[in-house]
Amino acid sequence: xxxxxxxxxxxxxxxxxxxxxxxxxxxxxxxxxxxxxxxxxxxxxxxxxxxxxxxxxxxxxxxxxxxxxxxxxxxxxxxxxxxxxxxxxxxxxxxxxxxxxxxxxxxxxxxxxxxxxxxxxxxxxxxxxxxxxxxxxxxxxxxxxxxxxxxxxxxxxxxxxxxxxxxxxxxxxxxxxxxxxxxxxxxxxxxxxxxxxxxxxxxxxxxxxxxxxxxxxxxxxxxxxxxxxxxxxxxxxxxxxxxxxxxxxxxxxxxxxxxxxxxxxxxxxxxxxxxxxxxxxxxxxxxxxxxxxxxxxxxxxxxxxxxxxxxxxxxxxxxxxxxxxxxxxxxxxxxxxxxxxxxxxxxxxxxxxxxxxxxxxxxxx
Amino acid sequence: xxxxxxxxxxxxxxxxxxxxxxxxxxxxxxxxxxxxxxxxxxxxxxxxxxxxxxxxxxxxxxxxxxxxxxxxxxxxxxxxxxxxxxxxxxxxxxxxxxxxxxxxxxxxxxxxxxxxxxxxxxxxxxxxxxxxxxxxxxxxxxxxxxxxxxxxxxxxxxxxxxxxxxxxxxxxxxxxxxxxxxxxxxxxxxxxxxxxxxxxxxxxxxxxxxxxxxxxxxxxxxxxxxxxxxxxxxxxxxxxxxxxxxxxxxxxxxxxxxxxxxxxxxxxxxxxxxxxxxxxxxxxxxxxxxxxxxxxxxxxxxxxxxxxxxxxxxxxxxxxxxxxxxxxxxxxxxxxxxxxxxxxxxxxxxxxxxxxxxxxxxxxxxxxxxxxxxxxxxxxxxxxxxxxxxxx
Ligand SMILES: Cc1ncc(COP(=O)(O)O)c(C=O)c1O
Numbered sequence: 001x002x003x004x005x006x007x008x009x010x011x012x013x014x015x016x017x018x019x020x021x022x023x024x025x026x027x028x029x030x031x032x033x034x035x036x037x038x039x040x041x042x043x044x045x046x047x048x049x050x051x052x053x054x055x056x057x058x059x060x061x062x063x064x065x066x067x068x069x070x071x072x073x074x075x076x077x078x079x080x081x082x083x084x085x086x087x088x089x090x091x092x093x094x095x096x097x098x099x100x101x102x103x104x105x106x107x108x109x110x111x112x113x114x115x116x117x118x119x120x121x122x123x124x125x126x127x128x129x130x131x132x133x134x135x136x137x138x139x140x141x142x143x144x145x146x147x148x149x150x151x152x153x154x155x156x157x158x159x160x161x162x163x164x165x166x167x168x169x170x171x172x173x174x175x176x177x178x179x180x181x182x183x184x185x186x187x188x189x190x191x192x193x194x195x196x197x198x199x200x201x202x203x204x205x206x207x208x209x210x211x212x213x214x215x216x217x218x219x220x221x222x223x224x225x226x227x228x229x230x231x232x233x234x235x236x237x238x239x240x241x242x243x244x245x246x247x248x249x250x251x252x253x254x255x256x257x258x259x260x261x262x263x264x265x266x267x268x269x270x271x272x273x274x275x276x277x278x279x280x281x282x283x284x285x286x287x288x289x290x291x292x293x294x295x296x297x298x299x300x301x302x303x304x305x306x307x308x309x310x311x312x313x314x315x316x317x318x319x320x321x322x323x324x325x326x327x328x329x330x331x332x333x334x335x336x337x338x339x340x341x342x343x344x345x346x347x348x349x350x351x352x353x354x355x356x357x358x359x360x361x362x363x364x365x
Numbered sequence: 366x367x368x369x370x371x372x373x374x375x376x377x378x379x380x381x382x383x384x385x386x387x388x389x390x391x392x393x394x395x396x397x398x399x400x401x402x403x404x405x406x407x408x409x410x411x412x413x414x415x416x417x418x419x420x421x422x423x424x425x426x427x428x429x430x431x432x433x434x435x436x437x438x439x440x441x442x443x444x445x446x447x448x449x450x451x452x453x454x455x456x457x458x459x460x461x462x463x464x465x466x467x468x469x470x471x472x473x474x475x476x477x478x479x480x481x482x483x484x485x486x487x488x489x490x491x492x493x494x495x496x497x498x499x500x501x502x503x504x505x506x507x508x509x510x511x512x513x514x515x516x517x518x519x520x521x522x523x524x525x526x527x528x529x530x531x532x533x534x535x536x537x538x539x540x541x542x543x544x545x546x547x548x549x550x551x552x553x554x555x556x557x558x559x560x561x562x563x564x565x566x567x568x569x570x571x572x573x574x575x576x577x578x579x580x581x582x583x584x585x586x587x588x589x590x591x592x593x594x595x596x597x598x599x600x601x602x603x604x605x606x607x608x609x610x611x612x613x614x615x616x617x618x619x620x621x622x623x624x625x626x627x628x629x630x631x632x633x634x635x636x637x638x639x640x641x642x643x644x645x646x647x648x649x650x651x652x653x654x655x656x657x658x659x660x661x662x663x664x665x666x667x668x669x670x671x672x673x674x675x676x677x678x679x680x681x682x683x684x685x686x687x688x689x690x691x692x693x694x695x696x697x698x699x700x701x702x703x704x705x706x707x708x709x710x711x712x713x714x715x716x717x718x719x720x721x722x723x724x725x726x727x728x729x730x731x732x733x734x735x736x737x738x739x740x741x742x743x744x745x746x747x748x749x750x751x752x753x754x755x756x757x
Contacts, residue, residue: 022679063679110749111676 001025001054001062003047005171005178006119006159008054012174013158014117015058021117023055023062024104028071029189054176067103074098076189080202083226086253087325090295091187093143096120101151115154119167120144123160123337124152130281131337135163142295145329145343148279160337196227208258210238213251213267225253228260231268231321238262269318270349273302275328276310282330282341289341290331291315293322304330304341311344322349367686367731371571371663371724372520372548378573378618378725385575385614395607396596405609412616419623420567421556422582428599429580429612433547433568435592436581437467439603440543440564441514443589445475448511448541450590457506459484459513461494461526462707468514468545469703486515491656492524492708496531503538510540517549517565521691521704521720522655523664525553532561541587547571547579551622552630552661563587567619569611573725574618578611633723634662640721640732641665647740654705654718663723666691668705668714672746677719680742686735691720 001007001023015021025048048064055062075094082089105116121133122141130152133139147155159167164183171179190198203226210220220238222228232250242248248262273293282289286305291313292298302313313328326346331338368376377385393405410424417424430436441458448455460472462485475481484502486494494515503510513535518525528544535542543564549555551572557565564587568579583589583602595604622629644651644667652668669677674690681688691702705715721735 022683061679061682063675065675107676107749110745111680112745 001051002119002184003050003054003178003181004119004184005168005176005181006121006164007051008058008119008176008178009167009171009174010117010119010156010158011055011060012058012170012176014156015060017158019117021058021060022113023051023058023060024108025051025062025064026071026099026104027064027066028068028099030068030072050178050181054178057175057177065104065107067099070103071095071099071189074103079187079189080199082325083199084203084255085325086225086255088229088323089325090143090327091189092295093146093327096143097146101147101155105151105154109154115156117156117158119159120157121159121164122157124155124157128152130340131160131334132331132340133160134337138164141331141338141340142292142327142329145340146279146327149281199226200224206258208260210236210260210262212248213261213263219248219262222260225255225258225260228253229321230323236262265320267351268320270320270322270351271315271318272350273313273315273319273322273328273346274310274348274350275313275344275346278306278311278342278344280306280311280342282332287330287332287341290333290338292329292331293319293346294326297321299331302330306342306344310347311342318351319349322346324348367734368726369686369688369721369723369731369735371727372523372691372720372722373689374570374576375573375724376726377575377614378621380621381574381614381618384617385610388610388613391609393609395609396598405607408609408613409607412612415616416567416580416619419620420550420565420582421558421560422565423585425600426557426582426584427580428583428603429578429607429615430603431577432570432579433465433545433566434467435603436566436568436579437465437514437543437545438471439581439589439592440545440566440583441468441471441512442475443592443602444512444541444543444564444587445479445481446590447588449479451588455509455511456480457482457484457509458511459486459499459502461486461488461515463488463492463519463521463524463704464514464516465520465545465547468516472514481511482509484510488524488707490709491659492519492522492654492704493656493659494526494531496527496534499531499534503534503540507538507540510538512541512543514543514545517544517546517555518553518661519655519704520548521702522666522708523548523661523722524656525549525659525661527659528560528562532563535563536561541584548661550619551626552663554626555623557582564589569615569618572618572622574615575611578608578615580615629725630662633725633727636723636727636729636732637663637665639729640723640735643732643736644739647736648743652714654708654710661722663727665721665723666718667721668710668718669743669746670714670717671750672717672743673750674717674719676746676749677742680745681735681738684734684738684742686738688735689720689722690718 052062075091079089079091120140121138122144123131132141168179186193206224209218210222212219219240228250233247249268251263252261286303288303290299291302300319301316304313324346327343328346329343330341393401395406395409413424413427417427458472458481460468472483476483486498488494515526515531517528532542541563544562545566546555547568550567563584565582570576589602591602593604598604650670654666701712701715
């Protein structure tokens, strides 16, 4: 129970469904003052009090579990090293994988609990299939697709059939004071929202070249390649304008040479995505399905193949801003909610025969 | 429910509750001059006398406060300010390393905000303070000491301190000696005058009175700078309208607790000894923490190797058994207890500890309920410790 409205309503629903529910708030900061304060974050003293109050209203026991060490190792350190390796991690996904459905789940099972209930917006019904929430705008299936079958079998998402508005209304009707709490955004362990500054503090400054992807010309300097993400346009601060006067985008990041490669928007487009560490629930591949390449990103149709090398998706229409380190999640469209077939971690995107971001992969490992 | 957490708070005695309700029906501010005020004042002053009589104090030495925390703050900060004002060379505060946070954090605050020097008296493995350590400190820094504070009994492991010896050392050097007797009154004999202490903290809710009322027994000649300013009540040391019903009920409880202490102590220590023997038989590697002899009658404190105290608490709570890890929380996260750490326990042993405390309502049936649940909970908690081992 984060102290927010979703987990409070999820707990209330689980309890009402007849389960013997215990509320758990995760203390994730080594120093509770250093994480985001106020109502927006997920790890403050105030949030812990809000969560406790909600548990009291629901009438369930409540405990705070100290997961600061595990969170630091598995999520924060990973976040930093992924950026250092030129990739763009998704810490929320990682937290679901390593904290909520590993550290917490393992401990809960050992203590005699059967499942972990969370307030994620996704559907997981009797058929065991993970589906998008009815509230597409709030859907969180993308950050849950990393869960294995074994973990899904121990998970409950009671909110998937409701919109966020309905959840808020229900919270108010249940007398849960968190009903109006603003949604949390951004990354909970970066207190001021300044990801670049956070990374600079951890990784130090490391100046390098910004290079034109077509000509190889050095266009400018950067203070650390980790501050850039694929598809980024703003903040490049290039002295030399492009010959056609059009904006330039980050195409790739190469940690080994510490270069950031930029180019026109059309060079961002990829039609093949490769990924490793696949988790696949679907039947045999290749399969035609939809893929999502970023949290809240666009969805494109693709032919997906999963084999021992990993996952390959041939996109029917090109996608832009495909970053190594993000997840590719495959869905099968379904009237009862699009079904998650599986997911994997993107290693590269390529266009036609030409490799766009492959060097990122080689350099990253 | 099996309530094994009397050191956190204990149920009100029926006679105390009745006295509270009766007094709460009446009107009158004890500071008012009219008949209603005089009546309230009479109730307060009679209460003061009752408390003084059973705790070996003079009525004028009883200063009513909002409880243990306030009394401890007044005795440390208030006496520190008064003593330093009288002689600016005095800037040291002495306290044992195992004090309740009400003392501990007051001393830390003085160090942080008033440039006080904090001297922490160490304890041995049983949590006892060695008077020789205090004697040495007095020899070295006697002229610089403002106040010495050592609790009568520890709230976590139940160890009773050699208060008379410590107070005598302080008295010989002319240094005010405060003792936090919150856990001691009603449990062991406590006599303010006989103890030789200059100040003593007592609170209502640990001995069958209401929460939110307590007292500092403060010797007439011990200066204390007030922390609360206002109407000048309580010798001008503690302003604020007196809580007449609270004070009345508090006095009834103190009197009852002190008068029944011998029988109480015999009955409850028997129950406790039975609990300890059964825990040791059921969980042979359990470590019994604290002093086996100089100990509060209702306290049983264990470390269960391989368990997290938190996990045990959760598992026992789920079976209707209330106990405590005894450690302070920040954001609800249990920190290893400073008491266990001061006793030389490593972080694992400190984290694996659980406190059971008995009180005036305790029964053998509650201990039976505990023993029905504890072995299974310990086994389960041991398995749950494996979650900490990182996976690849
Ligand atoms: C030893 C000791 N001192 C002080 C206190 C604080 O007393 P109160 O709760 O009345 O503020 C307690 C209890 O919490 C205690 O055990």
